[in-house]
Amino acid sequence: MPHSNLSSEDRDKFTFLLDCYGAYTHHWPEENRDWALNLIEQYPEVKIVREQALELDQLLDQSSAEPDSAHLMNSILSQAPQKKSQEEKTRQKELRQGLLSQLWPYEGVWRPLSALTTAGIFGILLGTTSPDLLYQQEITEVESAYLEFSLGDSFSNSFPEGEID
Amino acid sequence: MAQVAQGDDNACRLLVQRHLNQLVGLAMRMTGNRSEAEDIAQESFVRLWKQSHDWQAKAKISTWLYRVAHNLAIDAIRQKERQKVSVNDQTEISENTTSTQRNQDHMLHQQDITRQVEAAISHLPERQRAAITLVHHRDMSNKEAAHVMDISVDALESLLARGRRSLKKALVESRADLLGATS
Numbered sequence: 001m002p003h004s005n006l007s008s009e010d011r012d013k014f015t016f017l018l019d020c021y022g023a024y025t026h027h028w029p030e031e032n033r034d035w036a037l038n039l040i041e042q043y044p045e046v047k048i049v050r051e052q053a054l055e056l057d058q059l060l061d062q063s064s065a066e067p068d069s070a071h072l073m074n075s076i077l078s079q080a081p082q083k084k085s086q087e088e089k090t091r092q093k094e095l096r097q098g099l100l101s102q103l104w105p106y107e108g109v110w111r112p113l114s115a116l117t118t119a120g121i122f123g124i125l126l127g128t129t130s131p132d133l134l135y136q137q138e139i140t141e142v143e144s145a146y147l148e149f150s151l152g153d154s155f156s157n158s159f160p161e162g163e164i165d
Numbered sequence: 166m167a168q169v170a171q172g173d174d175n176a177c178r179l180l181v182q183r184h185l186n187q188l189v190g191l192a193m194r195m196t197g198n199r200s201e202a203e204d205i206a207q208e209s210f211v212r213l214w215k216q217s218h219d220w221q222a223k224a225k226i227s228t229w230l231y232r233v234a235h236n237l238a239i240d241a242i243r244q245k246e247r248q249k250v251s252v253n254d255q256t257e258i259s260e261n262t263t264s265t266q267r268n269q270d271h272m273l274h275q276q277d278i279t280r281q282v283e284a285a286i287s288h289l290p291e292r293q294r295a296a297i298t299l300v301h302h303r304d305m306s307n308k309e310a311a312h313v314m315d316i317s318v319d320a321l322e323s324l325l326a327r328g329r330r331s332l333k334k335a336l337v338e339s340r341a342d343l344l345g346a347t348s
Contacts, residue, residue: 083172
């Protein structure tokens with residue numbers, strides 16, 4: 001007799017499967033499905049147990065828990081991300097072009113832009129190199145004045161208004 | 166989801182159509198209150214819209230939505246410290262699910278079955294209700310449902326087993342009558 005070979009372990013495991021997931025095979029965990037289907041094929045008593053468990057699933061099916069809520073649709077969609085329309089894109093482009101044309105009403109915006117860029121680069125170069133020259137020049141003048149003052153023979157000549165004690 | 170983020174009307178509409186009723190159903194099962202459930206479903210979608218720009222491709226939209234709705238429902242339940250569904254709410258559930266079936270005898274009987282099943286479900290603790298709804302009514306895998314509820318698969322199985330056992334017990338008295346009507 002095949003059902004006499006059903007181990008208590010298999011019986012308990014199958015009962016637990018039905019307790020948790022019911023009798024619908026598509027609700028069973030994938031890892032147990034083949035094993036459970038083999039058991040049903042092999043043992044008629046397992047098949048009976050499954051058919052008994054099916055009753056509860058059929059009752060649960062009577063309540064789908066999907067109330068018609070279509071009236072909420074518009075309210076939800078009104079809060080969804082909005083796509084920028086083609087008209088809006090065109091308007092923004094026109095606005096940008098309008099601002100540019102106000103700043104430079106002539107054709108060929110690249111000309112004043114390139115002139116500005118060249119002038120800017122030249123200014124930066126000049127600004128970064130000329131302070132060194134000025135600084136070095138100032139240092140040299142001060143140093144030579146000190147040397148002349150301290151070492152020179154014309155010390156007294158530097159103070160024509162009187163002698164120093 | 167990229168289409169939703171770009172504001173594609175059709176993509177948004179399709180998404181709402183596919184999940185709205187189910188989300189309201191889950192929230193209603195958990196809170197026992199239709200208007201509260203509708204608020205939860207709306208809030209879930211609003212959060213999805215906000216999230217759409219930073220959406221990670223690996224995330225599943227339905228699971229994400231259910232998880233948000235589940236958490237919002239839990240918050241609502243905790244806030245009100247509601248343990249059981251009131252009689253009025255139970256009636257509301259039955260009326261809403263069967264409002265179009267009132268004039269025929271068979272449909273009346275069907276309504277009676279639904280009412281009894283809903284009443285039995287509503288007497289379960291909210292986590293058992295959620296587990297049964299996700300696995301039985303939403304056909305979620307055990308891993309997916311456990312993820313939605315933020316629990317382990319073992320914990321989910323425990324909730325399912327206890328819930329189904331309670332339902333079986335609650336419905337066993339009228340089982341013959343109920344099953345006779347379903348056939």
